[in-house]
Amino acid sequence: MRKLPFVVLAVLAMIVTACSGGDGGSTATSTPGARSPEAGTSAAPAPGATTAPDDCAAEYLGQFTTREKLAQLLTVGVTGAEDALSVVRDHQVGGIFIGSWTDLSVLTSGELEQVRAAAKVPLMVTTDEEGGRVSRLGSLIGTAPSARETAQTMTAEQFYNATLDRARAMRDLGITVDFAPDIDVSSQPDDSVIGDRSFSDDPAVVTEYADAYIRAMHEMGLGTVLKHFPGHGAGTGDSHLGAVQVAPLEQLATRDLVPFRELIDTGSAVMVGHLEVPGLTAPGVPASISPEVMSLLREGSGYGAAPFDGVIFTDDLSGMAAITDRMSIAEAVEAALVAGADNALWISTDAVGQVLDRLEEAVAAGRLPMDRVDASVLRMADYKQVPRDC
Numbered sequence: 001m002r003k004l005p006f007v008v009l010a011v012l013a014m015i016v017t018a019c020s021g022g023d024g025g026s027t028a029t030s031t032p033g034a035r036s037p038e039a040g041t042s043a044a045p046a047p048g049a050t051t052a053p054d055d056c057a058a059e060y061l062g063q064f065t066t067r068e069k070l071a072q073l074l075t076v077g078v079t080g081a082e083d084a085l086s087v088v089r090d091h092q093v094g095g096i097f098i099g100s101w102t103d104l105s106v107l108t109s110g111e112l113e114q115v116r117a118a119a120k121v122p123l124m125v126t127t128d129e130e131g132g133r134v135s136r137l138g139s140l141i142g143t144a145p146s147a148r149e150t151a152q153t154m155t156a157e158q159f160y161n162a163t164l165d166r167a168r169a170m171r172d173l174g175i176t177v178d179f180a181p182d183i184d185v186s187s188q189p190d191d192s193v194i195g196d197r198s199f200s201d202d203p204a205v206v207t208e209y210a211d212a213y214i215r216a217m218h219e220m221g222l223g224t225v226l227k228h229f230p231g232h233g234a235g236t237g238d239s240h241l242g243a244v245q246v247a248p249l250e251q252l253a254t255r256d257l258v259p260f261r262e263l264i265d266t267g268s269a270v271m272v273g274h275l276e277v278p279g280l281t282a283p284g285v286p287a288s289i290s291p292e293v294m295s296l297l298r299e300g301s302g303y304g305a306a307p308f309d310g311v312i313f314t315d316d317l318s319g320m321a322a323i324t325d326r327m328s329i330a331e332a333v334e335a336a337l338v339a340g341a342d343n344a345l346w347i348s349t350d351a352v353g354q355v356l357d358r359l360e361e362a363v364a365a366g367r368l369p370m371d372r373v374d375a376s377v378l379r380m381a382d383y384k385q386v387p388r389d390c
Contacts, residue, residue, distance in 0.1 A: 064120070066360060069373050069377050070360065071356060072094040073342060074091075074094060076096060076349050077099045077347035078097065080106050084112075085114055085118055092120055095124030095125070098125065098137070099347055100136055122384050124177050124223075125175050126177040126178070127177075128179045129178050130147065130182055131150065132196055133196070141173070163213050164220060167217045170222060180227070182194070183206050183263065184198045184256070186234065187201035193237070203256075204258075206258075207262045210263060229271065229293070231246060232275060240322075246275050248278045249302065252277070270297060270310065272287050272341065273288060274287065286323065288315055290339055291339045294339050297312060314344050316345055317336065329354075330351060334358055334368065
């Protein structure tokens with residue numbers, strides 16, 4: 001599957017704040033999700049090879065304190081411009097999330113530029129804009145049919161063209177990452193937790209329409225996120241309400257994981273759901289905090305996919321009972337990052353300080369190795385396409 005360009009426009013406005021010739025740990029032409037040597041490590045150079053990429057990575061990482069590195073691995077929901085400015089200025093979080101509760105004037109008043117200016121490096125401005133009932137920006141960019149209705153009423157090429165228009169509108173508002181497409185394979189009723197958010201119960205149809213969506217979003221410079229790994233479409237319930245179990249891995253591999261396998265090299269990030277997989281996850285441990293699931297995704301061999309060295313996001317860790325019934329937000333964020341996620345998502349800024357306190361403690365105690373933190377910080381820089389020409 002081709003790799004597609006993704007240029008976060010905020011980079012252009014903020015490159016002067018990055019390291020003195022660029023940032024990060026890969027070349028400026030890298031593509032989000034493209035496989036490269038593990039970030040934060042260095043292979044022996046060939047004779048005559050330059051070590052500039054490693055020097056550049058070290059320079060990028062060197063601008064952050066340990067606490068700020070950890071903050072780069074957080075994406076938090078904001079209520080509006082003041083909340084966003086405060087959490088970026090005070091903590092240097094890597095991303096903010098625009099939800100249904102957010103005062104959308106932050107996107108229309110020009111205040112977003114103040115928020116971006118407070119960040120040391122380009123800030124992700126993220127949202128959930130799937131169409132249908134999952135639409136945070138409908139009042140600003142108009143509505144769109146659900147995924148299921150889309151696949152039933154238009155061709156994939158028509159969907160690509162329609163998505164171009166919506167992606168352009170999102171970009172113009174300042175959105176840089178859309179937590180979409182939903183590539184769950186589902187025949188559940190429309191109003192169930194996935195239901196009409198799924199393009200189809202046929203993995204090939206899901207793949208075709210999701211591919212069209214990704215191509216359009218990337219063409220307009222927005223990042224995309226495949227969700228919900230390893231597949232929520234036939235889950236036993238709603239992870240917003242409690243624990244959810246899906247089929248064993250060998251069954252997922254023939255259905256639910258097919259779109260992930262086909263789309264893993266598109267430059268998209270991946271969101272891991274709060275799903276228990278018999279025979280893979282430990283009892284009572286959702287995929288979002290499971291080292292076994294993170295390894296499955298990274299290695300790919302367990303479901304016939306290419307290895308994945310892109311960004312792994314968690315699903316919301318603070319508003320879904322599959323997690324909150326088990327642990328606090330600080331415990332959940334630590335568990336997710338220790339398991340192998342690169343970025344922890346939740347829907348408010350209330351606990352950011354507490355979370356960072358716990359993560360610093362986890363680093364000091366050796367539960368969260370510093371080289372793992374550095375690797376995730378560099379993956380985030382790659383995903384945001386922070387230029388690296390130092």
